[in-house]
Every structure is written in C-alpha cells, then in structure tokens.
Amino acid sequence: MKQIQMKHNMQAVILAAGKGLRMRPLTETTPKTLLPLNGIPLLEHILEALPEEIQEIFLVVGYLKEQIMDRIGGIWHGKTIHYVVQNPLDGTGSAIHLLKQYLHERFFILNGDDLYTKKDLERLIAHPLAILVSPTKDSITFSALADETGLFAGFESNAPSHEIKQRVCGAYILDERFFRYPLAEITVHNQKEYSLPHTLVAMSRDCPIKLETASFWQPVGTLEEYELAKNNCHKYLTKT
Template sequence: MKGVILAAGRGERLRPLTDDRPKVVLKVANRPVVEYVLENLDPFVDEFVMVVRYEKEKLVETLGDEFNGKPITYVEQLPGNGTAKAIESAEGHVGDENFIVVNGDIYFEIEAIKELISVFRRENADVALVLKHFDDLSHFGEVNVEGDLVKGVKEKPGKVPGYANLGIYAFRPAVFEFIKRTGLSERGEYEITDTLNLMIGAGRKVVHALYGGYWNDIGRPWDLLGLNEYLLKNKLEHRVMGTVEEGVTIVPPVEIGEGTVVRSGAYIVGPVKIGRNSKIGPNCFIRPYTSIGDNCHVGNAVEVKNSIIMDGSNAPHLNYVGDSIVGENTNLGAGTITANLRHDRGNIRVEVKGRLEDSGRHKLGAIIGHGVKVGINVTIYPGRKIGSGSFIGPGVIVDENVPSGTLVVVKQEKILRGMKG
C-alpha cells in the first residue's frame, strides 16, 4: 500500500513563515511538520508519494528520496487547485492498489491510521475517512453519518456540534473515476468532499473511523505554537547530549542536542528542546514549551517562554521572546521585546489574508519571518507580523504588520517605511 501526502499548498495564512517555503517544512519541536505525517504512515505503507507544487525544491531538499528506508516519489500537482486535483495527480503512481491519502499540514497520532485501515478492510469499503467530533463546526464541513456509513458532506454549518473530516483517507482506485467527474466548487477548487458526495450518490460504500486523539490543522501561525506545546508536553524525553557548564540549572525534561553549549547561570525549565551546535547563556531564562533550533544563540539576560526559535536565529542580549515564532536566520538586536498580552487581557487578534482573526489566545507575541534583522531597543506589539527579509531599525515600535522586504527606521521622530534596496 502506498501513502500519498498532499503537500502542494503555499500556506497563505501562515505568512510570513511561508514566504519562501511550503508550510509542511516548517519546523515544530525542531522537526518539519511533514515528518510527523510520514512517521505515522510508515508502519502501514511501503512507499510514499508526495504531491508538490509551491517551492517544491525546499521539500525535496528537506526530505531527500527516502524516509526510514522507504522511497519517496515527488509528483507535481496537475493544473487546478483543490484536494481532488491533488489526489488525481498521484493516479499514475498508485496503480491498481488501495492507497492512503493524508493532508501534509496536519498532525495526528498513529491510532488514527490504525482505525482507518481497520474499518476500511472490515467494511470492504470503497472509501474510508477519519472523523472527529467537535462542539463547534464553524471552521469545518459537517459529515453526516449513519452507523459506520457516511451519508454526505455539507458546507460549514456554523457554530453547532458534529463530525468533521480530518483529511485522512483510504481509497480504492475507483475513486479516480469519480474525481474526473468532479466539477469546480463555489470557491473555484476541485474538492475531494464533492467527489465523496458523487460516490455516495452512486451507491458506493463510504465509511468512517472515529478518532478521539489530538489533531491539529496547521493553518495559522498560532497553530504551530499549539502543536509545539503538545509535542513538548507529551513526546519529549530528557536527554543532554551537549555540554553543560557548572552553575546551570535544568528542570527536566529538557533535550539538548550535540555540540550545544549551555553556559553558567542559564536556568532552563522543561519541557524545552534545544537543537545542535547552539549557544545558550550565560545567565538566561528559558521557560517551558520553548523550542530552539540548530545553530542558535540565546545569550545574556534573555528570557524565552512558550516560543519557537528556528534554525540559525539569535536572541543574544537583553531580549524577551514570549509566545512568539522567530523564523530561520533572524537576529534580534539588544533590548528587543515581544509584547504578548493586551492591557485588557482580551484575545489577541491577528491579520490573516487581509482580515483580523481571533487567535483564541490571550497571550500571543510576534510572528517574525526568515532572514529578519531587528535593531536595538525595538518593541513589537502582540500578534504583529514582520515579513521575511525585513530590516527594523533601532528604537522602532512595531505596532502594525511589516511586509516582507521592508526597511523600517525612526528618523527625526517619524517612522519611515520603504522597500529594501
């Protein structure tokens, strides 16, 4: 059986973190999101088929041509958007075998795949999909069921309880016949849910497996923080492979990678994960649910809490990084502070694709892209985004989003904004 992973999307809602890479390669707990998908599929498949499009070279570079000794085949998505078109792209690579399809930008536990395959085989079904019950279906299509059978999939019904489709499927090859008959949806995409409705209408057997475990649809920046917290809380093992100087306090569980040096006075309260060849301290405070990548520097008088700092980034002097995401190869100047709490303690709202969305979090700091340079004594308001490749000059108060590649400086008490170069 082959495992098909849908990884062609850009991830617009995750910008600026996806400015130059597909969302499935973003690291959470120091591993690309797509690796968690591959890991859970691995026991059930003999080959992976990766459907790609946007910045596909970054994904190939990240994964290579195999995972745990099983080959990965990369397939360009056919023209057109939507999950049905993405699945159709894999037709020539799955042949006449049954196959599994998983969205590449979700997190789930292995039990979801076990239940999926069990019901698919037991019911001798044409399709099986994994469902989860939610109290609020505002962000999900509703799946109507009768026993093990799926009777139909509807658009988002609003704030009502019900079963939602998690983006995990088992198919017989007959699905391709129905995908080719699937028309464009109202939002201009070829949706696999429309294909399922066609199959149900034609009398094909579509069944479901119920899943009660943790699941995360990584669609917005704060979803990365939620997944990071879950992984560190539930999966982290205490392992110290780097060098820890005398005078360091470590409260387990903390993972410290090879080549990393933790200098005297550092105080680390787990769960915390630190990658390889990083420099930590002296005299810093790293609080729970923090991931720090490879080749990073967290230095003197720096406090980091519930945050993701990606590879090659630095918070070297007098910084506070709280409930924030810092992309790769970004540097925070001395005195840079990320504010993470509104004065009224209300939920932080974040601009996503031109409109403000409630993050559901009353603590959320900055979302900083890749290759950003931040000057000294910069203050960043809660929920603000700084685009990749930007330069923030000394003393700036970042009270609105900064587009990618922007220069922001203070001159004669005025903030000047312009494109770099």
C-alpha cells in the same frame, strides 16, 4: 463495516503543494510542511505516523518544492518517495488525479500540514474505505454526516453553532474506484477548485465509506493553529 486483513506495500499520497498564505510571513521562504514542531519539520512527523504497511509514498509538491525534495530525498526509513508537481494549485481532487496511473488497489491520502497519530492512522487503514473526522463545536463550512451505521452520508453546510459537527481531517483510505467519479467543483476564496472530500459524496452512494473518529488531530493551516500545534506537540508525541 467489516475490517480487512492488512496488506504490506501499500501506497500513500501526502498533499504538500500549497503556498501557506495564511501563515505568512513564516511561509515566505519556507514551505508550510517544513515548519518545525519540537525541532522536527511537520512533514517528518507525518511520515513517522504512517503505518508500517505503507512502503511507497507520493509527495504532491508545488510551492518551494525544491526545499521539500532536498530535505526528504528519495528514501525515507526504507520507504520509497516519489514527487509529483501540482500546477496549477486547483484542489485536492486534482492533486489525486495527477497520480491516477500510479495508484493501485487501496491507498492512503493525508494532508501535508496536519498532525496525526500513528494509532489513528492504523485504525483508519483497517477499513476498506474510510475518512478520519474530528468532532468540534467550532463553526465550519461543511460537517460530515454519518448514517445509522457510521458510514459517510455526505455533508451538511453551515450546521447550527450549538451542534457537535464532524470536521474532515484530511486523512482517507480510498481505492481505484475513486477515479470513476467526476471531480466535484467548489469555490474557495472566489476561486474554483476540485475537491477530494466532495467527490466522495457521489462515491459513497455506491461504496460504503467508514467515518473514523480521531483521538487527536491538529491542523496547521494558520498562525494560530501553528502556535496550538507547538503547545500540543507533547500530546501528539505521547499518543503516537
């Protein structure tokens, strides 16, 4: 896939609305994205990792949103911050659709509870459309599939345990064409949600989406992952 010339004043969406139920009791009074790593809230690490091309940021908030808004404010290191409230919390696809009228051309999407490096995000932004993935031997529900040219080709469910699988890292480069496709509905913990990555399966049939491999990625979705993130924070800082 041909790389493109960088464009300034790009937009980014950071998904930070969740309740962090798997991280109780830490998240009973603090939103997950504000939990500290090396003395700095997780969300601020994510903001610091954004490429310089990003000048406008939309934070999708919900649970304990006032804490996030008070901490980050309306300007972050010269970048404009907007807030959009997601209610109900019905999936990442729905969260992006809240911003349909505001997102133009290409835009970044990031989870608000994962550690990324600036170098990886800069490599991601070099592609017209892309998904960041991380190889794992762990058991995961869905593994991203690549064709012979490294383009996204859908998901494999419950891949064999001995196989190397590609876990989606929650970082994407998309454009306005995303909104042409019906949101894919999935079931998570017996609740229906509208999934961003599964919607991309239909989009990928018409639009080539590159799979880009992360050099470092640390999700922070459980208490165990939070401990790993604290222990691995020095690796993240040296790779940023």
